[in-house]
Amino acid sequence: MDATRATEYLARIGAERPERADLAGLRRLQEAHLLAVPFENLSIHLDEPVSLAEDQLLAKIVDRRRGGFCYELNGAFAALLTALGYQVELLSARVLDGAKPSAPFDHLALRVRLDEPWLVDVGFGRFARQPLRLDDRRPQQDPAGSFTVSERPNGELDVAMNGEAQYRLDQRPYELRDFVPTCWYQTTSPDSHFTKGPTCSLPTPEGGRITLGGTRLIATDPAGTRTETELTPAEALAAYRQHFGFTLDRLPG
Amino acid sequence: MDDARAAQYLARIGAERPARPDLAGLRRLHEAHLLAVPFECLSIELGEPVSLAEEQLLAKIVDRRRGGFCYEVNGAFAALLTALGYQVELLSARVFFDEKLGPPFDHLALRVRLDEPWLVDVGFGRFTRHPLRLNDREPQADPVGTCTISERPDGDLDIHRDGVLQYQLDQRPYRLEDFAPTCWWQTTSPDSTFAGAPSCSLPTPDGGWITLRGTLLITTDPAGARTQAELTTAEALAAYPRYFGFTLDRAPTGP
Numbered sequence: 250m251d252a253t254r255a256t257e258y259l260a261r262i263g264a265e266r267p268e269r270a271d272l273a274g275l276r277r278l279q280e281a282h283l284l285a286v287p288f289e290n291l292s293i294h295l296d297e298p299v300s301l302a303e304d305q306l307l308a309k310i311v312d313r314r315r316g317g318f319c320y321e322l323n324g325a326f327a328a329l330l331t332a333l334g335y336q337v338e339l340l341s342a343r344v345l346d347g348a349k350p351s352a353p354f355d356h357l358a359l360r361v362r363l364d365e366p367w368l369v370d371v372g373f374g375r376f377a378r379q380p381l382r383l384d385d386r387r388p389q390q391d392p393a394g395s396f397t398v399s400e401r402p403n404g405e406l407d408v409a410m411n412g413e414a415q416y417r418l419d420q421r422p423y424e425l426r427d428f429v430p431t432c433w434y435q436t437t438s439p440d441s442h443f444t445k446g447p448t449c450s451l452p453t454p455e456g457g458r459i460t461l462g463g464t465r466l467i468a469t470d471p472a473g474t475r476t477e478t479e480l481t482p483a484e485a486l487a488a489y490r491q492h493f494g495f496t497l498d499r500l501p502g
Numbered sequence: 503m504d505d506a507r508a509a510q511y512l513a514r515i516g517a518e519r520p521a522r523p524d525l526a527g528l529r530r531l532h533e534a535h536l537l538a539v540p541f542e543c544l545s546i547e548l549g550e551p552v553s554l555a556e557e558q559l560l561a562k563i564v565d566r567r568r569g570g571f572c573y574e575v576n577g578a579f580a581a582l583l584t585a586l587g588y589q590v591e592l593l594s595a596r597v598f599f600d601e602k603l604g605p606p607f608d609h610l611a612l613r614v615r616l617d618e619p620w621l622v623d624v625g626f627g628r629f630t631r632h633p634l635r636l637n638d639r640e641p642q643a644d645p646v647g648t649c650t651i652s653e654r655p656d657g658d659l660d661i662h663r664d665g666v667l668q669y670q671l672d673q674r675p676y677r678l679e680d681f682a683p684t685c686w687w688q689t690t691s692p693d694s695t696f697a698g699a700p701s702c703s704l705p706t707p708d709g710g711w712i713t714l715r716g717t718l719l720i721t722t723d724p725a726g727a728r729t730q731a732e733l734t735t736a737e738a739l740a741a742y743p744r745y746f747g748f749t750l751d752r753a754p755t756g757p
Contacts, residue, residue: 352680353606403674421656427605430687438686 270334287316294501322372338422523587540569542702547754575625591675700754
């Protein structure tokens with residue numbers, strides 16, 4: 250990514266370029282990214298191909314002001330951070346939301362090396378607002394909750410939010426192209442939960458969240474109270490612009 | 503897999519049940535499997551779903567006498583070996599092809615633990631006839647060539663045959679379902695090396711090789727000399743039972 254493209258990306262997320270590649274800058278960038286770029290799987294339901302090539306990721310997220318799912322969001326953010334001088338590695342994770350851990354490469358998260366390694370994740374939907382210390386085994390307080398990172402005997406790291414297991418990280422770094430097969434599976438297999446229905450979600454600055462699942466708009470306030478509204482197709486189409494900042498030609502699905 | 507199913511599997515590959523799960527038995531089973539169960543990716547072209555569920559694997563390989571590609575063939579063989587008392591683990595590998603390494607889970611190979619760990623692979627097409635010692639860094643002679651295994655700084659193992667890198671093995675064991683996403687990619691993505699290239703191949707007992715690629719029949723003799731014959735569709739359909747021991751309703755012809 251050249252300097253012009255990095256500037257455009259920073260404008261997209263409403264962040265200033267950090268003077269140095271330090272923790273304060275990383276924290277600002279992560280929060281800005283989370284608040285500006287939705288977690289969404291709409292490409293699957295619009296028959297758009299999902300590409301992990303850097304220029305395609307930037308065209309979607311920066312130029313078209315869209316969001317994406319983990320591979321796209323964390324893949325693009327990794328490219329931005331690298332362009333800004335951060336040392337970034339891509340980690341594979343198994344998601345821990347079912348009876349058994351999912352497959353490796355099911356999730357992509359980032360490790361950023363400063364004085365110590367930090368977990369950076371802007372592509373998991375509801376997750377930490379701030380980077381988490383990967384080497385710290387004590388609870389870490391974040392606006393989104395209390396997080397713990399615990400190491401398993403085989404070296405993998407389990408990340409929990411408010412006592413609930415979220416995902417299991419392989420500490421070995423990979424390249425973005427290593428995630429391509431599982432990204433393809435997520436976008437095309439009937440067994441993937443991303444092919445079940447369209448969703449688009451963004452946290453609100455004060456700690457709430459807004460999610461559009463098909464034509465159902467779910468607003469969660471900072472205290473956790475949910476308000477659900479069933480929209481007409483025209484209202485749903487307008488909601489993408491109003492709540493998420495991009496325009497679609499047609500409703501996904 | 504219960505005993506009756508294991509007996510059917512052994513009958514399918516023409517092998518006797520080893521009295522003990524030892525190296526001699528493993529070598530016989532490995533060779534019998536390679537010579538009986540073709541390496542083939544015909545399901546893709548035939549529009550058959552590829553399932554890694556054990557009962558589906560056994561229905562395809564044992565009952566329908568078909569073959570499969572790495573996940574299927576090594577996945578099924580792992581289930582058989584486990585049923586026979588072997589300690590088997592599934593390993594992920596990146597295949598070195600076209601001058602580059604594929605993604606993790608691109609290939610599935612087996613590690614069988616006896617006194618020492620052995621690499622067992624009946625699902626890579628042209629590969630060794632016998633298990634290889636995973637901890638041995640000296641060249642290992644096999645009927646198909648000389649293999650060397652070297653450890654990389656990151657702990658992966660490079661597997662070479664006759665000086666050419668075949669694949670890079672992650673030493674950490676995985677579950678069969680961990681391979682499912684990449685198996686799906688291999689069977690459905692236009693970027694997969696298997697897409698649009700229906701192929702079926704089997705080694706011959708004397709050390710040769712027979713491959714049917716679409717309607718092209720390629721015979722390789724033990725000395726490595728290749729003979730190619732372009733078949734009609736009807737001839738290709740007849741070649742499956744003749745050379746590979748199973749019958750298809752229609753011939754996968756490729757693009």
